[in-house]
Amino acid sequence: MTSTIQRLHLTHPLHFVIGLTLWCIWFIAVYGGHAVACAVAPPAPEQGVFTLVNAMLLLVSIVSIALLAALTLGCCREAKRHEGRLRFNAAVSAGLYLFSALGVLFAALPIIGIPPCL
Amino acid sequence: MTTINRQATPQDPQNPKDSQGLHEDLHEIWGNPRGLKALTIVNHTTLGLRFMITGMVFFLIGGILAMLVRTQLALPGQDFMSPDIYNQVTTMHGTVMMFLFAIPMLEGLAIYMIPKMIGARDLVCPRLTSLGYWCYLFGGIILTFSLVIEMAPSSGWFMYTPLSSSEYAPDLGSDFWLLGITFVEISAVSAGVELVVSILRTRTQGMALHKMPIFAWYILAMALMIVVGFPPLILGSILLELERAVGMPFFEIAGGGDPILWQHLFWLFGHPEVYIIFLPAAGIVSTLIPVFAGRPLVGYGWVVFAIIVTGFISFGLWVHHMFTVGIPQLAQAFFSAASMLVAVPTAIQVFVWLATLWLGKPKMKLPMLWIVGFLVIFVCGGLTGVMLALVPFNWQVHDTHFVVAHMHYVLVGGMFFPMIAGLYYWLPLFSGRMPSETIGKWGFWLTFIGFNTTFLIMHWTGLLGMPRRIYTYEEGTGWDIFNLISSVGGFVMSAGIAMVLLDIALHFRFGKPAKHNPWNADTLEWANSMPPSAYNFVSLPKVDTRHPLWDNPDLPRTMAEGKHGLPVATNGRREMWGTDPLTGKVREIIHLPGNSWWPLFAAMALAVVCISLLVRIYPLAGIAVIVAAVFLLRWSWENGAHPKAAPDAEVAPGDPPLHSRTMDGPGLWAMSITMLANGSFFMSYLFGWFYLWTVSPEWRMPETSPLSLIALIVAGLSLTCGAGILEKCVRGLRQKRDEGLAMGMYSISALGFIQVAITVWVLLSADLAVTETAHDAIMMVGLIYVLLHGGLGAILALMQGLRVGYGYVGAHAPFEPAVVAQLWRYNVVVFWIIVGALAVLPRVIGS
Numbered sequence: 005m006t007s008t009i010q011r012l013h014l015t016h017p018l019h020f021v022i023g024l025t026l027w028c029i030w031f032i033a034v035y036g037g038h039a040v041a042c043a044v045a046p047p048a049p050e051q052g053v054f055t056l057v058n059a060m061l062l063l064v065s066i067v068s069i070a071l072l073a074a075l076t077l078g079c080c081r082e083a084k085r086h087e088g089r090l091r092f093n094a095a096v097s098a099g100l101y102l103f104s105a106l107g108v109l110f111a112a113l114p115i116i117g118i119p120p121c122l
Numbered sequence: 123m124t125t126i127n128r129q130a131t132p133q134d135p136q137n138p139k140d141s142q143g144l145h146e147d148l149h150e151i152w153g154n155p156r157g158l159k160a161l162t163i164v165n166h167t168t169l170g171l172r173f174m175i176t177g178m179v180f181f182l183i184g185g186i187l188a189m190l191v192r193t194q195l196a197l198p199g200q201d202f203m204s205p206d207i208y209n210q211v212t213t214m215h216g217t218v219m220m221f222l223f224a225i226p227m228l229e230g231l232a233i234y235m236i237p238k239m240i241g242a243r244d245l246v247c248p249r250l251t252s253l254g255y256w257c258y259l260f261g262g263i264i265l266t267f268s269l270v271i272e273m274a275p276s277s278g279w280f281m282y283t284p285l286s287s288s289e290y291a292p293d294l295g296s297d298f299w300l301l302g303i304t305f306v307e308i309s310a311v312s313a314g315v316e317l318v319v320s321i322l323r324t325r326t327q328g329m330a331l332h333k334m335p336i337f338a339w340y341i342l343a344m345a346l347m348i349v350v351g352f353p354p355l356i357l358g359s360i361l362l363e364l365e366r367a368v369g370m371p372f373f374e375i376a377g378g379g380d381p382i383l384w385q386h387l388f389w390l391f392g393h394p395e396v397y398i399i400f401l402p403a404a405g406i407v408s409t410l411i412p413v414f415a416g417r418p419l420v421g422y423g424w425v426v427f428a429i430i431v432t433g434f435i436s437f438g439l440w441v442h443h444m445f446t447v448g449i450p451q452l453a454q455a456f457f458s459a460a461s462m463l464v465a466v467p468t469a470i471q472v473f474v475w476l477a478t479l480w481l482g483k484p485k486m487k488l489p490m491l492w493i494v495g496f497l498v499i500f501v502c503g504g505l506t507g508v509m510l511a512l513v514p515f516n517w518q519v520h521d522t523h524f525v526v527a528h529m530h531y532v533l534v535g536g537m538f539f540p541m542i543a544g545l546y547y548w549l550p551l552f553s554g555r556m557p558s559e560t561i562g563k564w565g566f567w568l569t570f571i572g573f574n575t576t577f578l579i580m581h582w583t584g585l586l587g588m589p590r591r592i593y594t595y596e597e598g599t600g601w602d603i604f605n606l607i608s609s610v611g612g613f614v615m616s617a618g619i620a621m622v623l624l625d626i627a628l629h630f631r632f633g634k635p636a637k638h639n640p641w642n643a644d645t646l647e648w649a650n651s652m653p654p655s656a657y658n659f660v661s662l663p664k665v666d667t668r669h670p671l672w673d674n675p676d677l678p679r680t681m682a683e684g685k686h687g688l689p690v691a692t693n694g695r696r697e698m699w700g701t702d703p704l705t706g707k708v709r710e711i712i713h714l715p716g717n718s719w720w721p722l723f724a725a726m727a728l729a730v731v732c733i734s735l736l737v738r739i740y741p742l743a744g745i746a747v748i749v750a751a752v753f754l755l756r757w758s759w760e761n762g763a764h765p766k767a768a769p770d771a772e773v774a775p776g777d778p779p780l781h782s783r784t785m786d787g788p789g790l791w792a793m794s795i796t797m798l799a800n801g802s803f804f805m806s807y808l809f810g811w812f813y814l815w816t817v818s819p820e821w822r823m824p825e826t827s828p829l830s831l832i833a834l835i836v837a838g839l840s841l842t843c844g845a846g847i848l849e850k851c852v853r854g855l856r857q858k859r860d861e862g863l864a865m866g867m868y869s870i871s872a873l874g875f876i877q878v879a880i881t882v883w884v885l886l887s888a889d890l891a892v893t894e895t896a897h898d899a900i901m902m903v904g905l906i907y908v909l910l911h912g913g914l915g916a917i918l919a920l921m922q923g924l925r926v927g928y929g930y931v932g933a934h935a936p937f938e939p940a941v942v943a944q945l946w947r948y949n950v951v952v953f954w955i956i957v958g959a960l961a962v963l964p965r966v967i968g969s
Binding site for chain 1: 423424427430435450455459462463704816
């Protein structure tokens with residue numbers, strides 16, 4: 005775990021943008037994937053939310069949240085180990101990863117309540 | 123050389139007699155010429171002012187149009203304007219305010235302010251600043267000229283298809299919009315690229331990322347958002363113009379296109395645009411509040427966090443402008459949630475500002491009055507924004523005056539008020555004089571009261587069901603009184619703005635001379651003379667705090683005495699530090715080009731392209747494109763070790779090398795950021811291709827692909843081979859080896875031209891019916907895209923070969939091939955993606 009964190013260089017400012025880039029990729033994947041699924045193989049409306057489309061979107065979202073949460077924890081740990089510039093970088097990155105994780109969680113909530121192609 | 127900006131004001135810290143020689147030397151190198159040669163100026167201070175003054179002129183035009191609209195709507199059944207003229211006036215009001223005022227004005231402020239704040243002497247690509255200004259000016263003139271001939275665009279500022287297509291808008295109005303705006307966008311993207319590189323690579327010594335002035339963070343985010351956000355609209359404009367001029371049916375259902383594609387491309391740009399405007403304005407707020415509260419900003423890290431979040435999330439909201447077009451409920455829910463998310467970073471900033479005021483001792487000077495006005499109005503606009511993010515409410519008020527009111531609360535509150543606060547705050551820096559508090563307060567209160575009278579009331583007009591963009595309404599609809607009040611408010615607001623402009627105009631003549639750093643600010647721009655010299659600082663300080671002038675009030679004097687970095691100007695070059703983007707450690711000396719005609723000439727040629735496309739004289743447009751390309755290539759020739767740039771690499775003992783003698787100059791960064799913009803354009807193209815393929819109801823794909831896969835693979839291999847050789851050459855240069863460099867460059871160029879030739883053959887042999895199906899039309903656009911890139915890569919490699927021969931490139935000056943390699947890498951990736959998307963996937967998946 006420690007070596008993985010070191011390899012990720014979590015005090016580098018590149019992490020300011022990685023979390024939200026992952027959020028964007030998730031967002032495009034979910035929106036685009038949903039649009040393609042509805043165009044190619046729309047499930048029957050009577051299935052409600054219990055469709056393969058919802059399941060896949062939920063799965064992608066859970067994986068994204070897990071990844072972002074892990075990176076949040078990693079950055080928090082790094083922030084505690086450093087001072088000055090490196091601490092600033094890691095702390096801001098931790099906040100951004102946390103926001104990205106919560107952003108996925110919040111925007112993914114409708115997946116469990118709304119049928120996909122109505 | 124005869125120069126202006128030579129006179130320093132009495133309160134000038136750069137006026138000590140014992141260092142006058144240093145000023146004279148620097149003025150000789152950096153000073154601005156007068157007369158006709160003033161057109162060659164590339165200095166950021168002058169160009170920033172030109173941007174802002176031009177922006178204010180367009181603001182006045184947009185404001186007059188707004189007053190015409192309010193006059194028309196003041197009473198029911200008015201025939202003050204015909205429906206067509208009314209449509210032109212509303213369209214141009216929105217267009218002028220968004221594209222010709224808000225963005226250029228804030229970019230102008232950033233261009234003016236950023237080098238001064240980060241302790242640099244200029245922006246990193248001064249000629250690009252100049253090109254950007256001329257493109258903005260010419261594009262703006264072309265667009266507004268359409269008003270004079272009563273042929274202005276009339277389809278709304280977002281130009282929805284099919285209303286803006288040939289069928290419903292057959293005259294030249296839409297063409298004026300599409301060509302003029304694309305021209306202006308060259309300016310915006312240029313400024314975006316160089317602001318990013320300047321902030322990352324030219325901060326003064328020691329100014330690490332976490333020590334940057336907060337305004338620089340905002341501008342960095344804004345500039346990156348411009349770089350990524352504008353290309354979708356540029357693509358959309360090109361496609362729509364091709365549809366109108368040639369008949370390629372990108373947005374016509376019958377031809378396999380889809381008008382909704384325009385909405386996607388427009389709002390992919392349009393929603394981030396709101397934050398592109400808001401962020402620099404919020405940067406002004408975050409700069410001013412600590413100064414007037416007399417304490418550092420509470421939660422600098424939180425604000426950086428909020429800026430980054432805003433920058434990203436704002437790209438995930440575009441569909442909330444399209445909730446009524448019929449997309450599935452689940453997709454609407456994603457965008458509704460994302461639209462609510464963006465309120466979080468905005469709220470963080472509001473709380474940071476309130477906390478800073480709470481913990482400080484605020485002084486209610488004129489700029490602060492405008493900041494308070496901003497807080498009130500913008501918070502209201504933000505709240506109605508959250509209301510509009512809710513799908514059912516959005517459906518109810520869609521296309522009503524409620525949306526117009528919300529938009530003005532966000533844009534006028536979120537941009538105009540902070541901008542005026544910033545103008546008042548930096549006015550002493552611009553002119554050396556103070557504004558009138560009395561006239562200024564009158565201006566504020568009239569504007570504030572007038573604005574709320576106009577737009578608060580307009581919320582109710584909208585809730586009562588008045589649609590936007592109707593040129594009149596019947597008596598008894600219940601909208602009469604509200605419209606009248608709004609119109610009266612509009613004129614009160616105009617009177618307020620007139621007073622502000624009067625105050626600013628009068629202060630140049632009658633304003634009291636300002637003492638140095640009159641607001642006791644903390645940032646480096648106040649270490650300048652007032653008004654600033656052309657080179658900003660005699661010497662470049664080491665900064666290891668966020669508040670250099672609070673922590674070291676003596677800094678302006680010691681900087682002016684030449685006691686810091688790079689005070690000597692013996693070699694005749696315009697020089698400043700190139701620093702590490704993370705730590706601020708000095709890495710090299712960046713030498714900048716001097717004044718140049720090339721940006722003006724290139725912009726003039728591009729203006730000819732724009733006008734000849736408008737009047738549909740295509741051969742002239744083609745010639746002008748070639749002329750513009752020649753000008754731009756000639757411009758690029760005067761770089762590096764060229765006699766007009768830095769033939770002599772000598773530096774003072776102990777100083778780092780010149781950037782052109784290293785492998786990591788700012789040009790490399792500028793190319794990377796340009797490729798980011800280019801990549802955004804390409805991704806938008808791919809989105810269009812897959813969108814039409816997936817969604818368009820009449821999409822027609824042939825049974826067999828018209829593109830020769832084998833020929834494309836051969837072309838791709840030629841390109842990849844060229845890129846491989848170029849990488850080998852660059853690796854050699856890193857190791858100071860340049861044997862066979864010229865021959866290598868010529869070979870690379872030849873491989874590039876082979877790729878171009880084969881791609882041309884593929885295009886011609888495909889026999890595409892570009893006016894009949896969107897499939898063929900979009901395929902054609904993709905192939906032309908890779909052709910242009912391949913051609914540019916080949917020409918640049920050829921020029922590098924020639925430059926090796928002239929001695930401008932080699933082991934002694936190894937920088938440029940690395941820059942060209944960036945383009946080649948991009949070309950290789952894009953070419954193979956095009957092959958995959960256009961030639962392989964259709965064969966695999968079928969239609």
